[in-house]
Amino acid sequence: MSKRRQQTYEFADELPTGKPDDTHWVVYTRKKRDGPARWAGYLDAVDVELAMQYAREHYGLDEACTGILIHPHDALHDCEYGIDPIEGGDATGDDGESWIVFTQRRRGMIHIEAGVVRAPDADTALARARAIHADGRITNIRVVRTADCTEVHPDDVPLWRDHDMTYKFARGYSKGVRSKWSNFRSDEDLERYRRGDIKEHF
Amino acid sequence: MSGAANPVQPLCPCEGEDPDKLAEFEQRITDGVHIEPGDWMPEAYRMGMLGMAEHHANSEIIGALPEGEWITRAPSLRRKLALTAKVQDEVGHGQMLYRVSQELGKSRDDMLRDLITGKTKYHNCFNYPAPTWGDIAMIQWLIDGAAIMNQKTLADGAYGPYVRTMNRINMEEAFHFKSGEDMVLTLMSGTRKQKKMTQEAFDRWWSVSLMFFGPHDKPDAEQRPAMRWRMKIERNDSLRQRFVNRFAPAAKDLGFTINVCEKDDRGFVTSVREDEQCVLDTDTGNWGFTDPDWNEFFRVIRGNGPCNAHRLDLRRFSYEQGRWVRNAIAKGGTTTPPAA
Numbered sequence: 001m002s003k004r005r006q007q008t009y010e011f012a013d014e015l016p017t018g019k020p021d022d023t024h025w026v027v028y029t030r031k032k033r034d035g036p037a038r039w040a041g042y043l044d045a046v047d048v049e050l051a052m053q054y055a056r057e058h059y060g061l062d063e064a065c066t067g068i069l070i071h072p073h074d075a076l077h078d079c080e081y082g083i084d085p086i087e088g089g090d091a092t093g094d095d096g097e098s099w100i101v102f103t104q105r106r107r108g109m110i111h112i113e114a115g116v117v118r119a120p121d122a123d124t125a126l127a128r129a130r131a132i133h134a135d136g137r138i139t140n141i142r143v144v145r146t147a148d149c150t151e152v153h154p155d156d157v158p159l160w161r162d163h164d165m166t167y168k169f170a171r172g173y174s175k176g177v178r179s180k181w182s183n184f185r186s187d188e189d190l191e192r193y194r195r196g197d198i199k200e201h202f
Numbered sequence: 203m204s205g206a207a208n209p210v211q212p213l214c215p216c217e218g219e220d221p222d223k224l225a226e227f228e229q230r231i232t233d234g235v236h237i238e239p240g241d242w243m244p245e246a247y248r249m250g251m252l253g254m255a256e257h258h259a260n261s262e263i264i265g266a267l268p269e270g271e272w273i274t275r276a277p278s279l280r281r282k283l284a285l286t287a288k289v290q291d292e293v294g295h296g297q298m299l300y301r302v303s304q305e306l307g308k309s310r311d312d313m314l315r316d317l318i319t320g321k322t323k324y325h326n327c328f329n330y331p332a333p334t335w336g337d338i339a340m341i342q343w344l345i346d347g348a349a350i351m352n353q354k355t356l357a358d359g360a361y362g363p364y365v366r367t368m369n370r371i372n373m374e375e376a377f378h379f380k381s382g383e384d385m386v387l388t389l390m391s392g393t394r395k396q397k398k399m400t401q402e403a404f405d406r407w408w409s410v411s412l413m414f415f416g417p418h419d420k421p422d423a424e425q426r427p428a429m430r431w432r433m434k435i436e437r438n439d440s441l442r443q444r445f446v447n448r449f450a451p452a453a454k455d456l457g458f459t460i461n462v463c464e465k466d467d468r469g470f471v472t473s474v475r476e477d478e479q480c481v482l483d484t485d486t487g488n489w490g491f492t493d494p495d496w497n498e499f500f501r502v503i504r505g506n507g508p509c510n511a512h513r514l515d516l517r518r519f520s521y522e523q524g525r526w527v528r529n530a531i532a533k534g535g536t537t538t539p540p541a542a
Contacts, residue, residue, distance in 0.1 A: 022532070024301065041370060042301035044310060046532050058294045081238040083230065108236030108362040140238075167280055168287040170376040173384045180387035184455045196448065200354075 023072050025051040027059050028102075028113065030067035033153075037069045039102070039110035048150050056157065061165070067153045069100075069113075075148035077122040079130065079141045081107060086141070088134040091127035096120035100149055101129040104140035111142050119143075216244045231432050236362040239305050247431055251361050252306040254433060259299035260317045261325035266292040267516050268332040268509075269341060277335060284381050285338070291374045298371070302363045318518050326499060327410050329507030330469045336396075336403030339389055342382020344404075344411040348445050350375045352415065355441065360432035390456045397457065404453065405463045405471045409494040411449070415442040417496060443488055450480055450489040462492045469508030 022044040028037035040059045045051035048070070055068050079086070081104075096119045102111035114133045119125035125143040133141060166172030181190050216224050223242050230237065237243055266289045273289065276282035300310050316322040327345055332338060350372060357368040389400040416438040420426065428434050453460060461474040479490040501507065 024304070039366070041298045041367065043297060044301070050531060058290075058297070078240065081240055083235055106236075107238055108365045110366055165287075167284040167381075168291075168377055170380040172377070173380040177380060177384050177387060180384070180391055183391055184387075184457075189455075193452070200351075200444075200448075 022046050025070050026073055026076060027055045028069040029059055029065045031064045033066045036113035038112050052150060052152060067151060069149055069151040071144045071149045076142050076144050077126060079126050082139045085136045085139055086134045087136055089127055089131045091131045093128060094118045098146040099125040099143040100146055101133055102142040103133050103138045105138055107139050216246055219244045231360050236365060237360050238362045246427060248306055250427060250433055251364065252303055252308060255299050255303040255364055256313055256322060259296045259303060260322055262292050262296035262299060264324040264328045264513050264517060267513055268328065269338060272338050288378050295371050298367050302367055305363060318521060320514060326502050327414055328513060329502050329509045330410055331508055334399050334403055336389060336400040337406060339382055339385035340403045340407040342378055343386045344407050344449065345414065346375055346378040346382055347449060348411050348414040350379055351441055351445055355436040356434060358435050401458060404458050405461050405474055408460060409463065412442060412494045413499045417499065446489045446491050467508060
């Protein structure tokens with residue numbers, strides 16, 4: 001630890017001031033190129049360019065990821081979270097702007113892209129999305145204007161690894177750990193221990 | 203790692219809350235229904251979840267500090283890559299958990315200010331020194347192992363946004379733990395000097411791991427709001443026992459001696475004696491262990507641990523060092539980095 005780092009800093013004017021937060025963004029990732037966008041997390045950023053940069057760094061490297069979709073948190077419109085699964089309605093029509101629809105199977109689970117509807121406003125989009133996607137097996141529908149979403153694919157920017165990154169996955173250690181454990185434990189004990197890993201922890 | 207938070211803060215009962223709404227809320231919890239952000243919730247629940255998520259987020263940020271200092275000293279390129287990725291993960295976890303907290307009503311700037319000024323806390327275990335590479339291995343094996351055990355139960359809690367975030371975090375924690383297990387196995391398969399270094403690190407971290415789950419539960423823990431409202435779902439003591447049942451036999455098989463240690467003010471071990479209680483009780487299937495020094499636990503919580511001041515200083519240092527970047531990004535200013 002250098003002496004410079006051991007300095008104690010006084011923060012009279014420099015402390016965070018409690019100003020309003022930056023724009024909140026919601027991040028979704030695609031595991032497969034043609035697969036749905038799945039909720040991945042959130043981030044704060046001042047603009048879309050920085051938000052996408054953060055999203056690529058933070059969410060684009062963690063697991064299989066062939067696309068990232070982001071939108072400002074303010075742009076989402078949720079219907080009320082149901083206790084019971086919600087049933088479909090009878091709204092029809094395909095006029096207006098394009099809206100991306102996300103559905104949630106159960107409370108506590110993530111939102112997953114379900115399709116697109118066209119509607120002139122958010123309420124109508126929710127009603128039309130409900131008519132199409134509420135099949136008695138989902139508890140929430142979310143719509144976001146397509147124009148408010150920004151998405152990148154690996155064709156546009158590098159999203160995923162171009163070198164061996166097994167060092168950052170649990171499975172990247174499985175073989176080595178197993179072989180090293182075999183110096184300390186019998187095969188039977190090792191198998192029991194490994195099953196415990198999967199059943200109880202991972 | 204992460205300091206999965208077991209809130210110790212008292213939660214006041216629901217005075218002044220609408221009894222019908224409260225009854226409906228509690229029925230949902232009983233029925234295993236998740237609470238989503240738009241739902242009505244008692245103020246005590248909101249405050250409790252906020253405290254828990256904020257404490258957890260603070261722990262992720264501070265927890266990255268002792269490990270971050272070892273990136274440049276990692277013994278191989280692969281270990282350096284893994285440690286860099288881990289530190290990045292931890293800071294990312296902090297970011298996600300701050301967002302959960304923001305939704306419960308506190309701005310991120312307020313949370314960062316409260317962390318830097320010491321108003322809010324982070325997990326106790328990060329107030330201990332990590333003087334050798336063996337300590338980094340122990341943080342990843344023991345502390346991350348304890349974190350996974352705790353967080354797996356937190357992912358079964360009732361607050362939807364926290365549960366979703368926890369599920370994602372746990373996936374990454376699995377890598378941290380496995381990486382740590384690999385490091386410990388490598389060191390304990392190594393030279394006599396490496397084994398000695400690792401045993402000394404084990405001595406420093408074993409009791410800290412036992413403290414990780416928090417103090418003994420109150421007898422009525424299940425009736426208190428934190429558990430009644432499924433903010434946490436398992437008692438500290440039962441988590442601690444599960445941890446010992448998993449790690450004590452593993453440590454012994456690896457050749458570690460499980461010791462009861464006394465430490466000086468800097469967190470370094472001054473005397474050791476073998477923990478004679480650490481044996482398997484064949485009747486219960488549980489491993490015994492000597493309770494950690496709870497006086498030390500509360501001393502560290504109150505800010506008098508070996509590294510409390512150091513960690514906050516470093517966090518302040520990082521805040522100061524990053525100001526020119528924040529200014530450049532947020533305000534479009536052109537400033538230069540502070541002189542090295």
